[in-house]
Amino acid sequence: MAILSEMPLHLHLSSKISLVLHPHVMAHQTPQKPIHLPEILVVGPPSILSTYENQFSQKFHMLKPYESPIPLEEFLKIHAQNTQAVFTSGTFQHLNSTLQLLPSVRVVVTTSVGLDHIDLNQCRRRGIAVAYTPAIFSADVADLAVGLLIDVLRKISAANGFVKSGFWPIKGDYHLATKLSGKRVGIVGLGSIGLEVGKRLEAFDCKISYQSRKKKPSASYHFYTDVCELAEHSDILIVCCALNDQTYHLINKEVLLALGKEGVIVNIARGSIIDEKELVQFLQQGKIAGAGLEVFEHEPNVPEELFELDNVVLSPHAAVYTEESYKDLYDLIIRNLEAFFSNKPLISPVPLDE
Amino acid sequence: MAILSEMPLHLHLSSKISLVLHPHVMAHQTPQKPIHLPEILVVGPPSILSTYENQFSQKFHMLKPYESPIPLEEFLKIHAQNTQAVFTSGTFQHLNSTLQLLPSVRVVVTTSVGLDHIDLNQCRRRGIAVAYTPAIFSADVADLAVGLLIDVLRKISAANGFVKSGFWPIKGDYHLATKLSGKRVGIVGLGSIGLEVGKRLEAFDCKISYQSRKKKPSASYHFYTDVCELAEHSDILIVCCALNDQTYHLINKEVLLALGKEGVIVNIARGSIIDEKELVQFLQQGKIAGAGLEVFEHEPNVPEELFELDNVVLSPHAAVYTEESYKDLYDLIIRNLEAFFSNKPLISPVPLDE
Numbered sequence: 001m002a003i004l005s006e007m008p009l010h011l012h013l014s015s016k017i018s019l020v021l022h023p024h025v026m027a028h029q030t031p032q033k034p035i036h037l038p039e040i041l042v043v044g045p046p047s048i049l050s051t052y053e054n055q056f057s058q059k060f061h062m063l064k065p066y067e068s069p070i071p072l073e074e075f076l077k078i079h080a081q082n083t084q085a086v087f088t089s090g091t092f093q094h095l096n097s098t099l100q101l102l103p104s105v106r107v108v109v110t111t112s113v114g115l116d117h118i119d120l121n122q123c124r125r126r127g128i129a130v131a132y133t134p135a136i137f138s139a140d141v142a143d144l145a146v147g148l149l150i151d152v153l154r155k156i157s158a159a160n161g162f163v164k165s166g167f168w169p170i171k172g173d174y175h176l177a178t179k180l181s182g183k184r185v186g187i188v189g190l191g192s193i194g195l196e197v198g199k200r201l202e203a204f205d206c207k208i209s210y211q212s213r214k215k216k217p218s219a220s221y222h223f224y225t226d227v228c229e230l231a232e233h234s235d236i237l238i239v240c241c242a243l244n245d246q247t248y249h250l251i252n253k254e255v256l257l258a259l260g261k262e263g264v265i266v267n268i269a270r271g272s273i274i275d276e277k278e279l280v281q282f283l284q285q286g287k288i289a290g291a292g293l294e295v296f297e298h299e300p301n302v303p304e305e306l307f308e309l310d311n312v313v314l315s316p317h318a319a320v321y322t323e324e325s326y327k328d329l330y331d332l333i334i335r336n337l338e339a340f341f342s343n344k345p346l347i348s349p350v351p352l353d354e
Numbered sequence: 355m356a357i358l359s360e361m362p363l364h365l366h367l368s369s370k371i372s373l374v375l376h377p378h379v380m381a382h383q384t385p386q387k388p389i390h391l392p393e394i395l396v397v398g399p400p401s402i403l404s405t406y407e408n409q410f411s412q413k414f415h416m417l418k419p420y421e422s423p424i425p426l427e428e429f430l431k432i433h434a435q436n437t438q439a440v441f442t443s444g445t446f447q448h449l450n451s452t453l454q455l456l457p458s459v460r461v462v463v464t465t466s467v468g469l470d471h472i473d474l475n476q477c478r479r480r481g482i483a484v485a486y487t488p489a490i491f492s493a494d495v496a497d498l499a500v501g502l503l504i505d506v507l508r509k510i511s512a513a514n515g516f517v518k519s520g521f522w523p524i525k526g527d528y529h530l531a532t533k534l535s536g537k538r539v540g541i542v543g544l545g546s547i548g549l550e551v552g553k554r555l556e557a558f559d560c561k562i563s564y565q566s567r568k569k570k571p572s573a574s575y576h577f578y579t580d581v582c583e584l585a586e587h588s589d590i591l592i593v594c595c596a597l598n599d600q601t602y603h604l605i606n607k608e609v610l611l612a613l614g615k616e617g618v619i620v621n622i623a624r625g626s627i628i629d630e631k632e633l634v635q636f637l638q639q640g641k642i643a644g645a646g647l648e649v650f651e652h653e654p655n656v657p658e659e660l661f662e663l664d665n666v667v668l669s670p671h672a673a674v675y676t677e678e679s680y681k682d683l684y685d686l687i688i689r690n691l692e693a694f695f696s697n698k699p700l701i702s703p704v705p706l707d708e
Contacts, residue, residue, distance in 0.1 A: 047527040139535035143558060147510050150501030154676075156669065157511040163668035164661040168654040173401040174670045179678035181493035203557035204497060300522040307518040314517035315510065316528045322508075324533035 037061040038341045040085040041076075041102070044092020046111040047321070052330045059334065062087075076101040085340060087333070090114050091299065091317070096122060107340045109333055113137055113193075114270060116243040120352060130350040131336040135192055136328050137320040142196030144319040145238055145268045148292025149201075151313045152264055153178040158310040178264075178289070181205045186234030188227055188250070189241025189269065190216050197238055209233060213246070227251070231258035236266070243270035253278045256288055264290045268319050271296040280305050283312055294319050391415040392695045394439040395430075395456070398446020400465040401675070406684045413688065416441075430455040439694060441687070444468050445653065445671070450476060461694045463687055467491055467547075468624060470597040474706060484704040485690040489546055490682050491674040496550030498673040499592055499622045502646025503555075505667045506618055507532040512664040532618075532643070535559045540588030542581060542604070543595025543623065544570050551592055563587060567600070581605070585612035590620070597624035607632045610642055618644045622673050625650040634659050637666055648673050 041063045042049070049056060056062060063083070065075040076083075076098060083102050088095055090112025096119040099105060108118065109131045123130050151157050154177045162174055185201050187194045187210040198208045198221060209222040211230040216223070224230040227250055231237055237259055241247050251265070251274040259265065265288060267274055276297040282288045283306065290311035296302050299317055306312045320329070335347045395417045396403070403410060410416060417437070419429040430437075430452060437456045442449055444466025450473040453459055462472065463485045477484050505511050508531045516528055539555050541548045541564040552562045552575060563576040565584040570577070578584040581604055585591055591613055595601050605619070605628040613619065619642060621628055630651040636642045637660065644665035650656050653671055660666045674683070689701045 050527065051530065139559065140533055143504060143534045144508055144510075146558075147501065147504030147508050150497060151505060151510050151514075154498055154501050155672075156498075156501050156505050156667065157514045159669050159672060160505075160511045160667050161515075163656055163670050166658070166661070168656065168670045172654070173404065174672045174675060176405065176675050176677050176680060177672070179494055179676040180497045182678075200554075200557045203554045204500075205493065300526070302517055302522065304520070307520070313510065313514050315513050316517050316522045318509075318513060318528045318531070321528060321530050322533040323530050324536075326530060 038085070038337070039063060039082060040087045040109075040337065041065075041079060041083045042087045043095065043098055044089045044117075046087065046089035048111055048326055048329055048333070051326055055330065055334075060337065072098075073101065080104070085109065085337060087337070088117075090117055092117055095119075099123075099126075099128070107131065107336075107346070109336050109340075111329060111333065114242060115350060116270060118350075120350065123350075124352045129340070129346055130352065131333075131340075131346045131348050132350050133329055133332055134348060136332060137325055138192040138196045140322050140325050141193045141268050141319040142200055144294060144315065145193075145197050145240070145266055145292075146200045148268070148294065148313055148315060149236060149238065149264070149266050150180060152266070152290040152292045152311060153180050155310065157313050183207070183235040184209065184233060185236045185238060186210065186224075186230040187221070188230065188237060188239045188273075189247075190219055190221070191240065191242070193268070194238075194240035195219070197240060206236075212241075228255050228258045231255045231263070232260075234259065235262065236264045239265070239267040239269045239273050241269055241273060243273055247273050249273070249275045251275065251279070253282075256282045259288055261287060261289065263288045264292075266292040266294075268294045271299060276303060283309055392439070392691070393417060393436060394441045394463075394691065395419075395433060395437045396441045397449065397452055398443045398471075400441065400443035402465055402680055402683055402687070405680055409684065409688075414691065426452075427455065434458070439463065439691060441691070442471075444471055446471055449473075453477075453480075453482070461485065461690075461700070463690050463694075465683060465687065468596060469704060470624060472704075474704065477704075478706045483694070483700055484706065485687075485694075485700045485702050486704050487683055487686055488702060490686060491679055492546040492550045494676050494679050495547045495622050495673040496554055498648060498669065499547075499551050499594070499620055499646075500554045502622070502648065502667055502669060503590060503592065503618070503620050504534055506620070506644040506646045506665060507534050507537075509664065511667050537561070537589040538563070538587060539590045539592060540564065540578075540584040541575070542584065542591060542593045542627075543601075544573055544575070545594065545596070547622070548592075548594035549573070551594060560590075566595075582609050582612045585609045585614075585617070588613065589616065590618045593619070593621040593623045593627050595623055595627060597627055601627050603627070603629045605629065605633070607636075610636045613642055615641060615643065617642045618646075620646040620648075622648045625653060630657060637663055 037060050039061045045066055063079055065072050068075050080102055081104055084104055084106045086105055086108045088110050095117050105128055107129045111133055113132060113134050159174050181204050183206050185206045185208050187198055190210040190212045209230055211224045211227045280303045283291055292313045294315040295317055302314060332348060339346050391414050393415045399420055417433055419426050422429050434456055435458055438458055438460045440459055440462045442464050449471050459482050461483045465487055467486060467488050513528050535558050537560050539560045539562050541552055544564040544566045563584055565578045565581045610632060634657045637645055646667045648669040649671055656668060686702060693700050
């Protein structure tokens with residue numbers, strides 16, 4: 001026993017059971033290379049790795065094809081038989097083809113709440129469990145949605161540039177902005193994020209309506225089945241729905257026309273829910289009043305036509321990038337992976353049987 | 355009667371009674387130069403004039419020393435005996451000396467809610483009524499306060515610059531930001547604006563406290579008598595109080611130290627409530643985490659040291675610059691001036707007798 005207690009803690013544990021020490025505790029310990037760590041394949045590396053790399057690498061042996069000189073397909077072939085767990089992000093577009101090359105995979109852990117990058121049918125068929133991160137980011141995403149909206153209406157970023165360029169003493173008063181309070185806000189998709197957005201904007205005395213696949217009995221907001229009708233009755237559209245076959249280019253020319261010249265759009269969901277080419281034209285031609293965009297069709301590429309527009313505020317798909325949520329995210333990811341390697345139920349599984 | 359009804363409407367009215375036509379109706383009429391319009395002296399010209407100049411000039415004969423080649427003092431001497439009404443803004447620093455040169459003044463109409471530029475004792479003593487614009491702007495100012503706060507915490511302006519400079523595809527993920535939801539917010543001064551700020555931030559699940567001259571029985575937030583104590587117990591300070599002898603440099607080194615390294619400050623009240631030199635040093639040295647500043651000690655001059663700081667968002671004292679509020683403001687100003695020239699009670703008088 002005396003000998004055991006002097007051994008590094010991880011050596012007490014089987015290779016399928018990861019450590020349960022708090023990451024901050026671990027980070028302060030003398031680095032000792034653990035052996036027989038559970039193996040995870042990392043693809044489309046989640047940005048949380050850049051913050052919690054040390055903590056992850058003390059718990060897992062991470063296979064990183066993106067750091068290897070070997071081409072991805074070859075890399076996957078080498079590890080095909082052993083790879084049971086895949087760790088990925090919401091922006092990795094090659095997940096499904098990757099999974100097809102990995103016959104032994106039993107779990108995919110994604111740092112995203114959106115699941116449009118995962119072929120859930122394939123997972124269901126093959127018995128691959130999927131863990132995701134619902135709710136963790138809802139508050140952060142809703143906060144950013146409101147921030148982008150106020151920024152566009154009140155010209156905060158543009159005015160900040162005006163002051164920081166030293167123009168105030170020279171040019172005098174800044175342009176008139178648009179009031180937020182009292183505006184009619186249409187929420188496209190009243191999931192956990194949409195509800196958080198609604199809750200916040202109610203406090204600004206906005207009038208909230210929403211469009212969704214079906215009416216939410218618990219929501220008191222006015223419901224529209226048709227997104228065009230919602231746009232017609234809104235000063236502001238906030239896109240909060242998931243991306244799927246039904247919502248791809250849901251916000252098209254017709255919807256933007258219905259939103260109209262004074263209308264403002266905020267997208268914190270997925271780029272492809274809006275027909276981006278149309279949106280750019282509408283903004284360039286002043287056919288809508290402004291936009292706050294956190295997501296784009298071809299990230300990280302953003303239509304350059306938007307760079308010059310002061311009434312457009314752009315965010316680099318960073319709604320979930322807060323230190324606090326990253327800590328929560330890290331904890332949830334670890335708990336899911338630990339659960340998997342201990343043959344316990346996942347903490348936040350995607351309900352594949354529904 | 356037939357002749358009368360064909361005369362321009364303003365000729366029916368005495369010179370002390372202004373027109374009651376809606377400004378939008380008037381703006382569309384054939385321009386006919388009205389005579390004998392009531393006279394108002396405009397000093398520190400309110401920025402609303404640039405938007406509603408035509409409407410004002412159809413209702414009033416405006417004396418504008420700032421457009422005259424004659425020096426101000428001389429200009430005032432010429433009009434000293436006739437000037438009964440002064441129309442001014444909250445940023446005019448020479449109002450009190452101006453009033454001393456105008457023995458006949460009976461009313462001052464200011465477009466501001468703050469009254470720190472007006473010597474109310476002089477007005478009380480001389481029987482000068484003062485009309486101001488309480489409440490009209492509370493929602494707009496609170497909206498901007500929240501917008502600045504989200505912008506600082508979530509780095510919206512900085513990230514917007516990052517994307518618009520084309521850095522996203524080159525540099526990859528943006529920096530981690532700070533979560534708003536759940537933070538402890540300390541409101542300095544729980545007047546109408548402070549209350550609106552609190553209402554909004556409650557919806558972000560922030561924990562609100564406040565400091566004020568005295569406890570507000572109607573507010574359920576935790577009350578601190580001492581602003582240092584409030585800062586100690588807050589992640590975020592939002593300055594919403596009026597500027598007066600008690601609040602000049604209320605936010606000093608001690609308070610900033612109490613707020614601490616992780617603390618963020620937002621000022622939408624008056625620049626001189628914060629010791630600006632100290633604030634700049636704290637920001638430069640990373641002794642507080644960020645600031646959203648709408649007001650400054652020597653507007654329109656802003657300390658240039660702040661221009662380079664991404665964690666500082668600057669706004670050109672434009673919290674009330676929304677089209678909607680300008681319309682409301684215009685209406686309220688006109689109604690006050692009309693009331694004065696009709697010998698009726700002012701619509702929004704400053705209670706000088708209290």
